Amino acid sequence: MFAIRLSADEGPGTRVLLVDDSAVLAGGDDETAELRSTAEDAGRAGAVQIFPRPLRVPAKVLLAGAGAADETSLRTAGAAISRSAADDEPLTVLLPDNFPPAAVRGLAEGLWLGAYRFHEAPRPPRSAPVTLTTTTPDAYARSLETARVTAAATWLARDLTNTPSAVKNPAWFAAQVVAEAATRPGVTVTVRGPERLTAEGFGGILAVGGGSATPPHLVELSWNPPSASRHVVLVGKGITFDTGGISIKTRDGMKLMKKDMGGAAAVVAATLAAADLSLPVRVTALAPLAENAVSGSAFRPGDVITQWDGTTTESTNSDAEGRLVLADALAYAVAELEPDLVIDLATLTGANAVALGKRTAALYSHNDDLAAALAAAGEAAGERMWRLPLPDEYVDYLHSDIADRHSSPSMGAGSVVAALFLQEFLGDRADRWAHLDMSAPSWAEKNEADLTKGATGWGARMLLRYLLTA
Structure with missing residues (x-):
């Protein structure tokens, strides 16, 4: 990631002036007032106007719309600024006096997020620094550091999700987590391979991964500071590629399935970020990893699977595989980790x-306080969600004649029923659990605001924002 620094002095390169609906927020003069008056829709968040100034210093002025000048608007403005400048072009953004720290955080996050490119793309990422000029640089140091860690976590989640599945099998993903954990004191990681998964009875993960030449794994990543008074367990679906298995997907349904581990990427990135910020909360991330492939050893429609907790699941659709691996991880978390809260993220349903x-994203929870806190964190982070119900009468949809439950009944309400299936594995933590179905927002079809085309890293920012207040 390129450097963003705070300074009382104007830095080199292009001068960036933030503009709201009525005026230039800082650094305005007669010339910039005239430039603003000729610019169309100048104050809209994300609007950028570039004005060359030949033979003068600086040689270019960039007017960036700041909208309402709040955190969300500034995040959008920052991303637009990054996309409007050359990668080797230093920038200086002039900040007004008494600018809210949250606005600086949003601006910095946007600058970094808008500059993201997947590492295998031919064009290199931005390298030139950005200077945020303010009369009180020390007042924003914490906001800038939080923005840096948040953006780095999002970059990591995007990188993991964008990596092609020919590279990104379960063992590769686990190795990336081990390497990231090794750079952070106080972070530990345990990786369960297929032998240990078999010995410990993780039947859902083994069933889903049984058809692949690359066997399944379970990653357990922990940040456990001595000052922690709460334990939050984050569980993320980690299907490194999903063919649908025997219930095979269509070509169009399969082409983006390298993103089916977006939940695992988000929970891992958020946990590492919690360590980077030394947050006083214990966080454990569980990433059940499998490739759902088609072969003679793949699990079949009609199979009965024994989950980690000993209960059985009838599965008549091998393309409803994510809930099977999550079920094992959730049951294990509740029984062995003694969490205060459990939050799972999954690219689960269309x-x-x-x-x-x-x-x-869809948000499910019986806990009003937890649901409200997650929704607020998502709104602040720019990762929106909407709460949907968990109706008791729909639990009957899970009835099976031959097992304890059915994983994929054809009764409609697909996202709701999937959430109710997961609820079955929460035991006495069902009232301290939230499920986020985030398949759609995990991928962007184009650059938009702080999102870059491809994997969005959805959930990493929201979870870190939540953990900052947990």
Whole structure:
């Protein structure tokens, strides 16, 4: 990531002036007032106007719309600024006096997030620094550091999700987590391979990964500071590629399935970020990893699977595989980790996109306080969600004649029923659990605001924002 620094002195390169609906926020003069008056829609968040100034210093002025000048608007403005400048072009953004720290955080996050490119893309990422000029640089140091860690976590989640599945098998993903953990004091990681998964009875993970030449794994990543008074367990679906298995997907349904581990990427990134910020909360991330492939050893529709807790699941659709690996991880978390709260993230159902579109995740929880806190964290982080119900009468949809439950009944309400299936594994923590179905917002079809085309890293920012207040 390129450097963003705070300074009382104007840095080199292009001068960036933030503009709201009525005026230039800082650094305005007669010339910039005239430039602003000729610019169309100058104050809209994300609007950028570039004005060359030949033979003068600086040689270019960039007017960036700041909208309402709040954190969300400034995040959008920062991303637009990054995309409007050359990668080797230093920038100086002039900040007004008494600018809110949250606005600086949003601006910095946007600058970093808008500059993201997947590392295998031919064009290198931005390298030139950005100077934020303010009369009180020390007042924003914490905001800038939090923004840096948040953006780095999002970059990591995006990188993991964007990596092609020919590289990104379960063992590769686990190795990336081990390497990241090794650079952070106080972070520990345990990786269960197929032999240990078999010995410990993780039947759902083994069933889903049984058809692949690359066997399944379970990653357990922990940040446990001595000052921690709460323990939050984060569980993320980690299907490194999903063919649908024997219930094979269509070509169009399969082409983006390298993103089916977006939940695992988010929980891992958020946990590492919690360590980077030395947050006083214990965080454990569980990433059940498997490739759902088609072969003679793949699990079949109609199979009965014994989950980690000893209960059985009838599965008549091998493309409803994510809930099987999550079920093992959730049951293990509740029984062995003694969490105060459990939050799972999963690219689980297409029904989420039908109900809520591309930018909004579905939120399920019996706990009003937890649901409200997560929704607020998502709103602040720019990762929106909407709460949906968990109706008791729909639990009957899970009835099976031959097992303890059915994983994929054809009764409609697909996202709701998937959440109710997961609820079965929470035991006495069901009232301290939240499930986020985030398949649609995990991927962006184009650059938009702080999102870059491809994997969005959805959930990493929201979870870190939540953990900052947990």
